Amino acid sequence: MAPVASLSFCGVTQSSFPSSSRSLLSDSYPIRVRTSFSLHSVSFRASNSSSRFVVHCMSTGSDPPPVSETKLKFLNAYKRPIPSVYNTVLQELIVQQHLMKYKRTYHYDAVFALGFVTVYDQLMDGYPSEDDREAIFQAYIKALNEDPQQYRADAQKLETWAPAQNANSLVDFSSKTGEVEDVLKDIAERAGGNGSFSYSRFFAVGLFRLLELANATDPTVLEKLCAALNINKKSVDRGLDVYRNLLSKLVQAKELLKEYIEREKKKREERTEPQKANEAVKNCLAENLYQKVANQII
Template sequence: MDSINLTIEAPPVSETKLKFLKAYKRPIPSIYNSVLQELIVQQHLMRYKKTYRYDPVFALGFVTVYDQLMEGYPSDEDREAIFQSYINALNEDPQQYRLVTEFPPSFYFFFLLADAERLETWARAQNSSSLVDFSSKSGEIEDLLKDIAERAGGNGSFSYSRFFAVGLFRLLELANATDPTVLEKLCAALNINKRSVDRDLDVYRNLLSKLVQAKELLKEYVAREKKKQAERAEPQKANEAVKSFLAENYDTRKLHRV
C-alpha cells in the first residue's frame, strides 16, 4: 500500500548507508559501488521528505535504474541480495517494489505481482492513446494514475523525483509510445512539470552513457590482465617443463651407471 511520511523520524544519511553495508557485507566492485552509494544518498533524501509518499511509478523508475546500473554484475544472486539490502536500508519493503522469485513475472497472476511488474504488465498492453487516456478508464493501474494526478495537482501529498521521471519514461518504452508528444500529454494528464521530467531524463541518459563507457573500460582492463597473467604463466610453464625434462634425464643417467 502507499505510505505517507508522517510519523517516521528521519535517520541521518550515514545510518542508512551503514545499514546497507551491514546487510550486504561482501565487497562490491567500485564501478557499481560508487553509483550505488550516490543513489542511496539521493533516495534517502527523497524517502524522508515530509511530502514523500511511495507510489508504483516511483518504484518502477528505481527498479529500471537499478537494473541498468547492475547489468553485467558477476552474480545474479548477489545482484538480488544487494537490491534487498538497499531497499531494506531505507526502511521499505523490497517485495513491494518487485517480486523476488526464481520464476518470471508471467508465471504469476496479475494481482500477485509487485508494483514494478504490475505497471510493466499493464504498460505492455497499452498504446500511445490508451496510455494517456487513463483518466477516462477504470482499473487498478488507471485508478493509481488518477490518484497520482490528483495529488500532483495539489489535492494531497506528492513529491516528484528523478525516479518518478524514469518510471514515466519506462511506461512509454513498454507501450512503444515513440512519439515525443506522448510524454508531454502524459505529463499534462498527471499534472507533472514536463521540464523537470526532461531535465531528469537527460541526467538519466547521461548516467547510462557513462556506465556503458565505464563497463567497457572494465572489460578491456580485465582482458588485459588475463592476457598479462597468461603471458607471465608461459615462461613459468616452460621453466617447469625444462626442470621436469632435466630431472627425468638425470634419473635416466643414474640408471645407466648402475
C-alpha cells in the first residue's frame, strides 16, 4: 500500500496508510529527530447523548494537572527505553495533547480517536516489538486520563463503517440513522456554535481517513463533508498537509537510522573476523596438543 507521505492533502488524491514493518532499533543510536507537532500549529524540524458511541471527556472546573504530571504518568506506566527516533515525537505529542485535553472546549469523539490512532500507528510503524508498541499506546492514553480501549474500539468501528459508504452517503449523514451517523451529527452540532468543539490535527486526519476508506478522496467530497460538519476546510487542508510533511520527515529519519544500524553491524562483523580466526587457530592448537597427550597416555 502506498504511504500517506506520497499524498498532497491540499489537492486530495488517492492514498492509503502503509502496514507496519519491523526493524531492530536501540535507544543508544545517536540519531535525533526534532519535532513540534502542535494540535493547533504543527511544524517539523530535521452529541448525541443517546449514542453510547460518543464519550464525553470534557475537563472539569478543577485546575488541570501540570504537563509534568502527565509525562511522569507516562514514564511510570512504560519504563522501558524507547528509541530516540520515536521517543522525541512521542514526548512532543503528549505535551501538545495534554494542552488540548484540558482546554475548556475539549470533547472526545470517535473521529478524533480515529485520527489519533492513525497518527500513532504511522509514527510507530517499524517499531521493534508490536507488543511494546501497544504497551506504549496504552501508557500514553492512560497518562491523559482517557481509555485506550475506547480509542481502539471507536477507531475500529469507523474503519468498519466507512468502506460501506460512498461520497453521497458520507455527506448526507444528517438524514440517516445509525451509530456513526449520530457521532457525525453530534460533531456538526457542537462545531456549529455551542462552544464544545475544539478543532485539532487529529480530527483532520480522522476525517480524511473516513474519506479514504470510503474511496471518496476527491477534494469536492472533502469540501462538502466539512460544510456538513460545520468545519473549516482550509484548516483541514493545512492540518493534512502538515501531517504529510511530518510523515515524510519521519520516513527519512528512519531510513537514516536503518543505514546507521547496518553500518554498525558491518563494523562489528569486521572487528570479530580476526577474533574468530584467532579462536580457530587456538582451538586447532589445543586439539593437536590434546591428541599428543592422549597418544602418550595410550
